[in-house]
Amino acid sequence: MIERRSFDSLGGANHGWLDAKHHFSFADYRDAQRVNWGALRVWNDDTIAPQTGFPPHAHADMEIITYVREGAITHEDSLGNRGRTEAGDVQVMSAGSGVRHSEYNLESTTTRIFQIWILPDRQGDKPSWGAKPFPKGDRSGKFVTLASGMDGDGDALPIRANARVLGATIKAGESLDYGFEHADRYGYLVLAKGSASLNGVALSNRDGAAIHGETTIRITATEDTEIVLVDAPALN
Incomplete structure (x- = not known):
């Protein structure tokens, strides 16, 4: 089963400094069919507009992955971590027992990010934060694991969930396959840019696709395309 979730169908809110689109229920956007x-x-x-961002706020028991599409984001938290993550790179915050953090666009240009939250396998662990560069050239024609709590993904940023976040770029006319370990896994794929077909389902720029019951997917780019994919387990 593959369900296209067009960019135009997403919930969202425009706060002036922040124009947010939500693939799932979030803040004041509620959709019983799109909770998780x-x-x-x-x-x-x-x-996120220049010189603005999210002021300090708290999280607990959530794996929060930030994929920077354009610009850069500057992170600071109550653990004493501070770092700047720029386009193509990824940061992970494991909120664990609780952490306060801020995320600001301190640049002179607009920043665009995907922020992805995954429920952890366990709760109450010590919070942590990390970031890592992932050059887009290294992802040409192949998936690179960006963040993972699964075996064999030692080069990825660690998360505390039996899940992985992957990125790839595909040139127009080329295809890329991904295999899920089991058909009961939940996949969610978003085009960061470009257009492609996913097992024959047409996707446009910033569309999402909910995947379940599939063991293999094939993405064929109709123009140069950048992809982010989450491979997640069922809810505990």
Whole structure:
């Protein structure tokens, strides 16, 4: 089963400094059919104006992955971590027993991010944060695991969930396959840019696709395309 979730169908809110689109219920956007997808709880497509951002606020028991599409985001938290993550790179915050953090666009240009939340396998662990560069050239024609709590993904940023977040770029006319370990896994794929077909389902720029009951997917790019994919378990 593959369900296209067009960008135009997403919930969202425009706060002036922040134009947010929500693939799942979030804040004031509520949709009983889009609360989560397995252990994937949130996928926000955020556009953040220069010299603005999210002031300090608290989280607990959530794996929060930030994929920077354009610009850069500067993170600071109550653990003493501070870092700047720029386009193509990824940061992960494991909120664990609780952490306060801020995320600001301190650049002179607009920043665009995907923020992805995955429910952890366990609760109450010590919070942590990390970031890592993932050059887009290294992802040409193949998936690279960006964040993972699954075996064999040691080069990825660690998360505390039996899930992985992957990125790839595909040139127009080329195809890329991905295999799920079991058909009961939950996949969610978003085009960061471009257009493609997913097992024959046409997707446009910033569309999402909810995947379940599939063991293999094939993405064929109709123009140069950048992809982010989450492979998540069912809810515990």
